Amino acid sequence: MTHDETTPRLIRKTFPVGPLQCNCSIIGDLVLKQAIIVDPGGDAQKIMAQVDEMGLKICAIVHTHAHLDHILAAGEIKKATGAPLFLHQGDQFLWDSLEDQCRMFGVPYQAVPGPDEWLHDDQDLNCCGGVTLHTPGHTPGSMSFWFADHQLLIAGxxxxxxxxxxxxxxGGDFKTIMTSIKERLMVLDEEAIVITGHGPATTIGEELRENPFINS
Ligand SMILES: [Zn+2]
Ligand SMILES: [Zn+2]
Structure with a gap:
């Protein structure tokens, strides 16, 4: 297959979903016409409308971690796309306690099937050159997704x-999250765009300079 290098190959849509407005992303390869969905935290119809508009085949549904607001629509999206669900095994206990999480946050419970495959550190995502970075601390199985060719980080x-x-x-641990951020994320290119789990995007360089937790 030939590929015009001047054409950007990656397409990405990021938009808030669900009760806690988690940023869901669809990241696709325009040449292979395939995409992955990251963190389907709710609003399955909204996510599927974006998928249909992009016209790409979804080959994986990946989760940065298993808090309810990042996984609530996983079952519906799996049903709609036929794609498998991916999670780091360190967060299996959270995935299994979804009903308790929903009760704690007063969010209507919606059953989701178990993950189909475990994500490991430094695993190829088979999409746009993306790889996994295991970045525990917020939860034991927290993952970030790094697309080096596109200077793009999904940080959950x-x-x-x-x-x-x-x-x-x-399962959270402050010392662990600081080590993850400093050793795995702050070593990436300063120009890299960071898509966060909630709220606005940023860049690695901006956070190196301006983030009070890092720059202290
Ligand atoms: Zn979380
Ligand atoms: Zn969250």
């Missing part, structure tokens, strides 16, 4: 604009 709830993920939920 590990890193936010001028802030970091909470570590006071079950």
């Amino acid at each position: 709830d590990t890193l936010f604009r001028r802030s970091i993920g909470r570590t006071d939920f079950p």
Whole structure:
């Protein structure tokens, strides 16, 4: 297959979904006409409308971690696309406790099937050159997704604009999240765009300079 290098090959849509407005992303390869969905945290119809508009085949549904607001629509999206669900095994206990999580946050419970495959550190996502980075701390199985060719990081709830993920939920650990951020994320290209789990995007360089948790 030939590919015009001047044509950007990656297409990405990011939009908030679900009760806690988690940023869901669809990242696709325009040449292979395939895409992955990251963090289907709710609003399955909204996600599927975007998928249909992009006209790409969904080959995987990947989760940065298993808090309810990142996985609530996983079952519906799996049903609609036929794609398998991916999660780091460190978050299996959270996935299994979805009903408790929903009760705790007062969110209507919606059953989701179990993950189909475990994600490992430094795993190829088979989409746009993306790889996984295991970045525990917010949860034990928290993952970030790095697309080096496109200078793009999906950080889940590990890193936010001028802030970091909470570590006071079950399995959270402050020292661990700081190590993940400093050793796995802040070593990436400063120009790289960071899509965070909630709220606005940022860049690695901006957070290196302006994030009070990192720059101290
Ligand atoms: Zn979270
Ligand atoms: Zn979240």
